Amino acid sequence: xxxxxxxxxxxxxxxxxxxxxxxxxxxxxxxxxxxxxxxxxxxxxxxxxxxxxxxxxxxxxxxxxxxxxxxxxxxxxxxxxxxxxxxxxxxxxxxxxxxxxxxxxxxxxxxxxxxxxxxxxxxxxxxxxxxxxxxxxxxxxxxxxxxxxxxxxxxxxxxxxxxxxxxxxxxxxxxxxxxxxxxxxxxxxxxxxxxxxxxxxxxxxxxxxxxxxxxxxxxxxxxxxxxxxxxxxxxxxxxxxxxxxx
Numbered sequence: 001x002x003x004x005x006x007x008x009x010x011x012x013x014x015x016x017x018x019x020x021x022x023x024x025x026x027x028x029x030x031x032x033x034x035x036x037x038x039x040x041x042x043x044x045x046x047x048x049x050x051x052x053x054x055x056x057x058x059x060x061x062x063x064x065x066x067x068x069x070x071x072x073x074x075x076x077x078x079x080x081x082x083x084x085x086x087x088x089x090x091x092x093x094x095x096x097x098x099x100x101x102x103x104x105x106x107x108x109x110x111x112x113x114x115x116x117x118x119x120x121x122x123x124x125x126x127x128x129x130x131x132x133x134x135x136x137x138x139x140x141x142x143x144x145x146x147x148x149x150x151x152x153x154x155x156x157x158x159x160x161x162x163x164x165x166x167x168x169x170x171x172x173x174x175x176x177x178x179x180x181x182x183x184x185x186x187x188x189x190x191x192x193x194x195x196x197x198x199x200x201x202x203x204x205x206x207x208x209x210x211x212x213x214x215x216x217x218x219x220x221x222x223x224x225x226x227x228x229x230x231x232x233x234x235x236x237x238x239x240x241x242x243x244x245x246x
Contacts, residue, residue, distance in 0.1 A: 005056045010185060011087065015080040016046035023078035025070060029056060029063060042078040045070045050079070085207020085214050086185050089113045092121055093221035101142030103150045103189070103202040104128050104158070105218040107243065110187040110204050111162045114245060119162070128158050149200050151191070152243040163245040170242035175228055179208050181244050191241035192234035196220060200238055
């Protein structure tokens with residue numbers, strides 16, 4: 001009996017260990033717990049990247065529709081629950097126009113994904129408040145190398161404008177909280193110290209594995225991953241500042 005079904009859009013890998021090694025992969029959705037044509041097993045495709053496009057929760061288990069080198073249906077427990085990311089969060093470089101505007105550019109990446117619309121960082125930077133208090137707006141000029149920074153509180157109005165007032169100041173949150181946002185396909189902007197030569201720098205999180213977060217770096221204009229220990233240390237030195245949306 002089907003309880004619910006939903007479309008999804010995230011990537012993970014087929015698990016390579018655990019009690020579900022050998023889980024069958026079916027050609028079509030198995031209407032019962034073990035029915036339908038088996039086309040492969042989890043063991044044959046362990047560690048392979050798959051795109052999960054649909055989830056169906058039945059009375060006793062959850063099934064995932066996967067596409068990739070192997071396409072079909074697999075028990076969700078046959079996937080690695082410590083790995084998840086989604087595509088579509090654009091890389092937007094802050095240079096050369098905004099040498100100290102990393103926070104706004106990181107937020108632009110998040111908001112472009114959230115809205116599904118192409119956004120102009122230069123338009124958003126004009127909409128960002130200015131203040132002598134980074135919790136209320138940008139301190140200095142993001143157009144200059146002498147500019148300073150803005151904190152989540154100073155970006156709330158911009159994020160609210162593009163998310164129908166759903167901005168979420170997650171300052172103080174844990175990495176587990178960040179992962180929960182990724183599980184919802186919601187990018188997260190985090191602040192860290194000593195990145196790219198800056199005392200404070202903001203990056204956009206779009207995924208994770210067991211030991212890393214996957215990030216877009218607006219200064220390097222690159223997709224990078226950093227260890228959880230690295231991130232915990234540098235976040236803790238930068239007030240655990242974080243922003244996303246509900």
